[in-house]
Amino acid sequence: MLLIRCPYCEAERPEVEFVYAGEAHITRPTNPSALSDEAWKDHLFTRTNPRGRHFERWRHLHGCGRFFNAVRDTVSDRFALTYKAGLPRPTDAEIEAANAPAAQTPATNAPAAQNQEARS
Amino acid sequence: MVPHAPASLLVRNGALSVRLADEVARFSLRLAPADTGQAAAAFGGPLPARIGAMSQSNGRTALQLGPDEWQILAPPGDVDALSAAFAALPVPHSLVDISHREVGIVVEGAAATLALRSAIAFDLEAMAVGTGCRTLFDKAQILLIREAADRFRIEVWRSFADHVWGLLRAASREIDLDL
């Protein structure tokens, strides 16, 4: 079973406590009426579906209940990093730093994020 | 209580005791983290400020479950006093009496972690005494509190309690027979 680090609980918790919630950092258009059907369809349904590094949302359903974001490799299933909802997409350097052997303070301990299901 | 449960399960060699906990009052508290200072007056002492942490005051116990969520356990006679204290709290919050939603199960003894491990997926040995969390016991959502090195308390919804009790009975039997 995978262990997933919840950035709110600040602890490694078993996979069964979590649910997957789709791709992260998708910004809802501010004025959907102004969009073409094509553009609206892309917003609703089209996702990157990469092979490799994926930025995605998870929810610690059977724990603190919070949504948060994770960086996971879709091939190996390895979680590189998890971080609070509302924080910006981590850079390659931040992800590498969090996975360096000596990394003791991953970016999950970053400054407080808003308690909301923000996507930016 | 748990419909088919005897008063307690006792393993022959004394390594494990599983029993229903005494009745308590339970509350679910939702509150902005910034307002915990004001809520301390209503609770009767500081609320825990970290997920998983607990604090105690006047026989009341508060366990932080999420960034803005706490569960409070209190003596059964304390319901009115606690409700009134929070009703006077001037900051937005929600306090819901969930006393009868759950039952408490105490798992105690040298084999307590072994028995719980049969249906809990995380490292119980690493759980600090005096902390608690929401988690899964098999497929049932529970609160798990480590009251002492060899004593745990499970809080589980009534409709799942029979299932949890049945699994603990099976685990107790295996430990009893040294399987």
Ligand SMILES: [Zn+2]
């Ligand atoms: Zn969590």
